[in-house]
Amino acid sequence: MATIPLPKIYTISDLTAEIRATLEDSFAGIWVTGEMSNFHQHSSGHMYFSLKDETSQIRAVMFRTANRQLKFQPKDGLALLVYGELSVYERRGEYQIVAEYMEPKGLGALQLAFEQLKERLQAEGLFDDARKRPIPMLPRRIGVITSPTGAAVRDILHVLRRRFAGVDVLIYPVAVQGDQAAPEIVEALGELNRRGGLDVVIVARGGGSIEDLQAFNEEMVARAIAASRIPVISAVGHEIDYTIADFVADLRAPTPSAAAELVIARQDELMQRIDDLGSRMAGIMRSRLHGLGVRIGGLDRHLRLLNPIERIRVQRRCLSDRWQNLTALADRRLTAFHSRLQTTAGKLDALSPLAIxxxxxxxxxxxxxxxxxxxxxxxxxxxxxxxxxxxxxxxxxxxxxxxxxxxxxxxxxxxxxxxxxxxxx
Structure with a gap:
């Protein structure tokens, strides 16, 4: 008679542990795509969320040590591509994905991080033209924050020497790529503001991919530029490249060479402009002086007319003229009267009986x-x-x-x- 083997009876813990081992062995290092929902970041720094498609969903967690490397801010509704492993949360008997890396699906993480930071800083008003400072027309001392070995610093110095020989330039060397670039740029801006003596600062580097330019898309760099008391020109990448630093800076230059063109005018152009302004000023002054001379002459004549002594002198001249006119008139009338008198006297003499x-x-x-x-x-x-x-x-x-x-x-x-x-x- 055959013996019927007894069935294996699992405890809940044993069954869960076996399921966990099976799942983790079978689904280690997997990529999953889905839409993020129910996102929550705990005070510990861990991120909890769900991934879902049209018919199903799965829980997911990304621990703090992993999510520190994220270049964007996760939020509900993002279509994600997640890499991790399947695991079981034994206390609840639920399986979940433990994410080690994720990026937006169809849009790179760096690009999404760029758009998110741009939207947030713009809402704060850091891009407003009203807060941006004017660039001095003729700076006496220019600071340049860039790599000391890159092409950007050579281009800037070459253009500055050609446009205005003798201008004082202070180079502050920093890394412009990699994890240390952003902190070094922030430190350079702080140090130059503490040191003082600069009229304008150029933050520059040559072109590259979005990964190469990432330091200039970091929030810490953007806030350091916004906090600078010295006007800042951003000259990062090529003409088609835009970074967060470009939007926050007081002036954006399409290239490092263009920044040198914008920061100071040509010396010969300035001299010609000074000559032109001098000629215009001289002409304006001559015209003003002539007008003032005419006005002063008129006022002088008016004052002389109001002066009692002058008025007496004028009245005296007028009286003298009238006296001369009256004397001449009297003389003419006396002459005429004398002539008439002689004629009448002649007639009277002729008629007088005494004449007989x-x-x-x-x-x-x-x-x-x-x-x-x-x-x-x-x-x-x-x-x-x-x-x-x-x-x-x-x-x-x-x-x-x-x-x-x-x-x-x-x-x-x-x-x-x-x-x-x-x-x-």
Whole structure:
């Protein structure tokens, strides 16, 4: 009679341990793709999440020692490519993926990290033009943070010597690639700000892949540039390359050589500009001085007119002119009046009875009333009369009055017409 073997009876722990061993042996070093969900990062630094597709999901964990190397920030909804091993969490009897590496599916981790950091810093305002400082037009001392052996430093020095010989340049050597590059760049910026004496700093390196330029996409470098008191020019890679440093810096140059072109003008161009500005200034000053001279002349004339002494002088000149005009007018009127007077006097002389006396006639006046005696009957013997001659006068007493015809001449000489002959004594 055959013996029936007894079935193996597992404890829960034994079964779970055996399942774990089987899974870990069969699914070690696997790649899994799926969409991240339920992401949570514990205070310990471990990351817990799920990967899912259209019909299924699986839990996953990425411990702190592994996720420190991530270049991007995981979040729900990302399509991921995860490398790790399948394991069983014995306390719950659940299997999960222990992730050792992951990257965004279809988009490199570095590119995703770049976009995430760019979006976050932009939201903080680190890219705003309002916070960026102007680059001095003519810096006296320029700092350059770059590799001392790369082509970038040679290009910068060559262009600076060609454009403005004698400008002072301080080279601060740093690694521009690798894990130590970002900390060294941050330290260089801090040291140059503490040292002072620089007008502008150029952070530069030549071109390369996104991995080569990663130091200039690090958050610590971006914040160090933003915190710099010295204006910073970012000159990283080629013209098509953009880094986070380019967005935060006060000025972005497409290449290191272009940074040297932008940081200082050509010496001959500056001299020509100074000459042009000097000529323009001289012309403007001449024009201004001429205008001010004209204005001062006008104000001087105005002040002279307002000056009481000047006003008296002006009024005196005006009065003198008017006096001369009045004198001339009076002279003309006096001359005309004198001429008229002479004419009238001539006429009066011609008409005056006294003019007849010159021809030998006389006038007899009865005194004391001085009435002209025209008729002998007007007087009587004994009356006192005055005879006015051409020269002199006679006072006589009438001795005799003789009546005679007015048409007969007087025997005693000429007589006035209509008078009566008198005999005087």
């Amino acid at each position: 006396l010159h021809r030998g006639y006389s006038i007899c006046l009865r005194l004391p009333g001085h009435e002209i005696v025209k008729d002998g009957s007007a007087v009587k013997p004994g009356d006192l009369v005055e005879v006015r001659l051409h020269r002199g006068r006679l006072r006589c007493h009438v001795r005799e009055v003789q009546a005679e015809s007015c048409h007969e001449p007087s025997r005693g000489g000429p007589a006035l017409s209509g008078s009566t002959g008198l005999t005087t004594g």
